[in-house]
Amino acid sequence: MNTNKTNDINSKLPNVGVSIFSEMSGLANQYKAINLSQGFPEFDTPEFIKNKINYYISAGLNQYAPSSGLPKLQSAIADLVNTKYNANIDSANHVTVTSGATEALFVAIQTLVKSGDEVIVFDPAYDSYEPAIELAGGKAIHLQLKAPTYRVNWDDVIGAITPNTKAIIVNTPHNPTGTILTESDINNLSKIITDHKLYLISDEVYEHIVFDEQTHFSALRFEQLRKRAFVISSFGKTFHCTGWKLGYCIAPTNLTEEFRKIHQYVTFSSFTPAQAAIADMLTENSTHVYALSDFYQQKRNVLINALQDSRFKLLPCNGTYFLLLNYSAISDVKDVEFCHWLTKEHGVAAIPLSVFNQSGHCDKIIRLCFAKNDNTLINAAERLCQL
Incomplete structure (x- = not known):
């Protein structure tokens, strides 16, 4: 009698696979691209917090x-x-x-x-x-x-x-x-x-x-x-x-x-x-919280200014650390394919917006994360301006 039950699980999330964030970061690593896809900061946590967490760990708050x-x-x-x-x-x-x-x-x-x-x-x-x-x-x-x-x-x-x-x-x-x-x-x-x-x-x-x-x-x-x-x-x-x-x-x-x-x-x-x-x-040290908008607005502006000579159309950005770009003047392909091409051929990883839509609706728009050092943003923009 076959007692192997390993294939008897009915997935509770049958339509869920590897996230687009893992996929694009994996491609970025594989092709040594500048990773503006996944939304995490390139810079470090404030020294104040790092010193405090070390203090509490050493003090036994574990x-x-x-x-x-x-x-x-x-x-x-x-x-x-x-x-x-x-x-x-x-x-x-x-x-x-x-x-x-x-x-x-x-x-x-x-x-x-x-x-x-x-x-x-x-x-x-x-x-x-x-x-x-x-x-x-x-x-x-x-x-x-x-x-x-x-x-x-x-x-x-x-x-x-x-x-x-x-x-x-x-x-x-x-x-x-x-x-x-x-x-x-x-x-x-x-x-x-x-x-x-x-x-x-x-x-x-x-x-x-x-x-x-x-x-x-x-x-x-x-x-x-x-x-x-x-x-x-x-x-x-x-x-x-x-x-x-x-x-x-x-x-x-x-x-x-x-x-x-x-x-x-x-x-x-x-x-x-x-x-x-x-x-x-x-x-x-609450001043960090109140200074955060100005800090990221500067990052946003660095990326926007560096992209002025590109063929992308930049959409308004009122908050978060993400900027949307319309690439319809550059390519007619779907956004997932465009992001793969952009990563492999031009060394910049982005996120396609259609993956956030249940219907897969595609407006030929990609998302860039600007929670990065200024040099990273400028280097990425230089590559994008070449398209």
């Missing part, structure tokens, strides 16, 4: 933190958001520290979504949303945003709501497009959430990277939204330490209680010495 986070980090997070957004956040009851924003997104989705529920997402969308929704038994309802502005049509949102709709996921500043939600957008969103008794998952991992003196309209600024929202952010983006995988989720007490029930069985707690180090950074 065991489990409380599942909801070190109290001093929870308090520092609450102080930051209360100052920035005039919110009324209670650190102990509203703030949960997580192993990166991806864990927070996963747990928030598992908290809300049950079999048959629908969740509205906006394409192009970050690739972790739909798998988490499917694993919870729900269905992602994709609304396509259109280039070059990628603005949300709120009438389309209302038209997509059904009796099964449970939540809406927004991402502002938006990866991959670099757009931000305006105050008018948030007012429309708030009315829809309230009128239809929906929940909101607000992915705000780039909250401190907004350009040209514009305002980040966090859901935490608006009382009606705060009552029905999970707001998620990431220290990896803020402090150039993506490998530490440390983020947080802010939600009202009733939602936080349910969130923590699941969180404790996903990671239980997150890297203790990093929590202590970041708490000190927020309380003793």
